[in-house]
Amino acid sequence: MNSIANVLARIPLFKLYRRFGWPKMLPLNLTLSPSPKCNSRCLTCNIWMKREDELRLDEWDKVLASLGRTPYWFTISGGEPLMYPHVVELAQLAYQHCRPGVINIPTNAILPTIPDRVERIARSCPESQLIINLSLDGVGEKHDVIRGIPGNFKKFEERLGQLLSLRRQLPNLTVGIHSVVSVFSVGHLDELIAYADQSGADQFITEIAEPRVELDTVGLPITPSAEDYTKAIDRLIAYVNSKQFTGMAKFTEALRIEYYKLVKRILDEKDQVIDCYAGWVSAQIYADGTVWPCCVRADNLGNLRNHDYDFKEIWFGEKIKEVRRSIAAKECHCPLANASYTNMLHDIPTLTRVSAKLLRRGSPSHHPAVPRLGPIAANDVHK
Amino acid sequence: MTFDWLDKFHHDMEKEPNYAEKTLAAYRLGMKAKGSIAGVVVQPATNCCDAARLLPAGKVYHPGEAPHLPLPDCPQGRRCGCVYRPVMTYARTDER
Numbered sequence: 001m002n003s004i005a006n007v008l009a010r011i012p013l014f015k016l017y018r019r020f021g022w023p024k025m026l027p028l029n030l031t032l033s034p035s036p037k038c039n040s041r042c043l044t045c046n047i048w049m050k051r052e053d054e055l056r057l058d059e060w061d062k063v064l065a066s067l068g069r070t071p072y073w074f075t076i077s078g079g080e081p082l083m084y085p086h087v088v089e090l091a092q093l094a095y096q097h098c099r100p101g102v103i104n105i106p107t108n109a110i111l112p113t114i115p116d117r118v119e120r121i122a123r124s125c126p127e128s129q130l131i132i133n134l135s136l137d138g139v140g141e142k143h144d145v146i147r148g149i150p151g152n153f154k155k156f157e158e159r160l161g162q163l164l165s166l167r168r169q170l171p172n173l174t175v176g177i178h179s180v181v182s183v184f185s186v187g188h189l190d191e192l193i194a195y196a197d198q199s200g201a202d203q204f205i206t207e208i209a210e211p212r213v214e215l216d217t218v219g220l221p222i223t224p225s226a227e228d229y230t231k232a233i234d235r236l237i238a239y240v241n242s243k244q245f246t247g248m249a250k251f252t253e254a255l256r257i258e259y260y261k262l263v264k265r266i267l268d269e270k271d272q273v274i275d276c277y278a279g280w281v282s283a284q285i286y287a288d289g290t291v292w293p294c295c296v297r298a299d300n301l302g303n304l305r306n307h308d309y310d311f312k313e314i315w316f317g318e319k320i321k322e323v324r325r326s327i328a329a330k331e332c333h334c335p336l337a338n339a340s341y342t343n344m345l346h347d348i349p350t351l352t353r354v355s356a357k358l359l360r361r362g363s364p365s366h367h368p369a370v371p372r373l374g375p376i377a378a379n380d381v382h383k
Numbered sequence: 384m385t386f387d388w389l390d391k392f393h394h395d396m397e398k399e400p401n402y403a404e405k406t407l408a409a410y411r412l413g414m415k416a417k418g419s420i421a422g423v424v425v426q427p428a429t430n431c432c433d434a435a436r437l438l439p440a441g442k443v444y445h446p447g448e449a450p451h452l453p454l455p456d457c458p459q460g461r462r463c464g465c466v467y468r469p470v471m472t473y474a475r476t477d478e479r
Contacts, residue, residue: 041416041417041418041419043419043471043473046409046413046418046420046469048413048416048418049409049410049412049413049416049418049420050405050409051408051409051412148418148419210386211386211389213389213393213396216406216409216469218386218389218390218393218468219390219426219468220469220471220474221474223385223386226385266385267385270385296389297389297392299396300397300399331388331392332388332389332392333385333388334386334389
């Protein structure tokens with residue numbers, strides 16, 4: 001069973017692995033990008049223009065079999081992942097081979113087929129928590145402008161209602177709202193917070209827009225200034241602090257605030273700030289089978305098609321060593337949420353602050369299976 | 384700037400053999416599908432070859448007409464540090 005206790009037990013081993021190269025460990029946190037195709041035209045993303053020789057399902061089957069029951073957290077990304085025609089089967093393969101604790105899927109909420117696909121995934125992966133995060137970058141027309149699709153907000157509301165209805169029947173389904181804080185949206189984050197608060201969604205998470213090789217946004221002016229981001233995110237932190245959380249939500253809410261503070265520090269200090277574990281604990285498999293340590297750098301660590309679909313051949317091979325050296329030497333820094341949350345789990349000062357916060361507020365009184373607004377935020381993607 | 388390292392990193396990345404074809408095809412599709420891409424610029428490396436140095440600085444090309452990188456006879460081959468950058472309508476400050 002791939003449990004959170006099992007994840008925590010692996011933290012000291014990953015710390016050893018990063019420092020000494022031993023014991024060899026497969027990643028806990030894996031992002032699968034089966035296709036870059038997307039029906040959004042976001043100002044913050046150019047991935048939708050790309051076309052790839054995509055891995056077939058039988059190829060994904062071999063790749064996922066090679067991972068065994070090591071990944072705890074899968075993100076199925078894109079493009080628009082719920083537009084990928086085999087997304088249900090891909091999630092089922094991940095479940096069958098890896099039994100992850102969490103399968104996380106962001107969506108632009110456009111297609112009417114989304115609720116059916118979500119239901120099929122949730123029902124066929126009963127031991128995994130399925131987190132569906134609906135992208136929302138503005139309320140009303142502001143959303144449509146940023147996402148480049150007239151009528152997108154209306155579809156978002158329709159899909160949110162449908163998924164919240166489904167959630168009542170599916171105990172392993174979490175429905176969240178995810179906002180990208182970019183130069184285009186930083187000025188109306190308050191509106192987004194207020195909207196999310198009354199939406200009925202289980203969680204509201206944000207990620208700063210940052211350039212990525214994956215999205216072909218290197219050099220584009222999409223990231224808000226440190227000053228604008230700080231002003232906006234401090235209000236979100238105040239909002240989260242004003243809420244009462246219990247159980248697991250209390251932990252994830254505290255971790256989320258740590259993430260927002262970490263982003264502020266990264267923007268300010270232009271440094272990794274805490275050790276990055278991308279390439280040790282987290283990784284991404286791109287549509288054509290290329291393995292990356294993360295989507296920001298997108299170093300080509302090798303293509304699974306050239307390694308008999310055996311992830312271990314690439315992960316424990318020679319090419320990755322130089323990339324790990326570069327990351328450990330802090331030749332890069334970024335606020336990528338997906339990697340940052342795993343990084344924070346491996347950072348003792350962060351965990352100490354989170355623990356202190358939990359103790360200050362007293363012990364959890366109960367443990368809801370699905371925490372409501374404000375909890376888990378790890379591993380979102382901004383597309 | 385916070386992400387200056389990424390710009391340099393991207394320039395230093397070894398190029399795939401089909402870098403020009405694939406990147407320009409993506410931009411052509413982007414323009415055809417009426418995304419916010421307005422064209423493409425070539426951003427030369429600091430140590431670029433003479434031919435790259437002679438390219439008109441900041442010229443915005445239609446993806447179908449942009450020079451293919453690496454330029455012919457570039458001595459650095461796939462290690463050529465020149466890159467394409469999409470020009471977005473919201474980022475465009477002048478018309479060329």
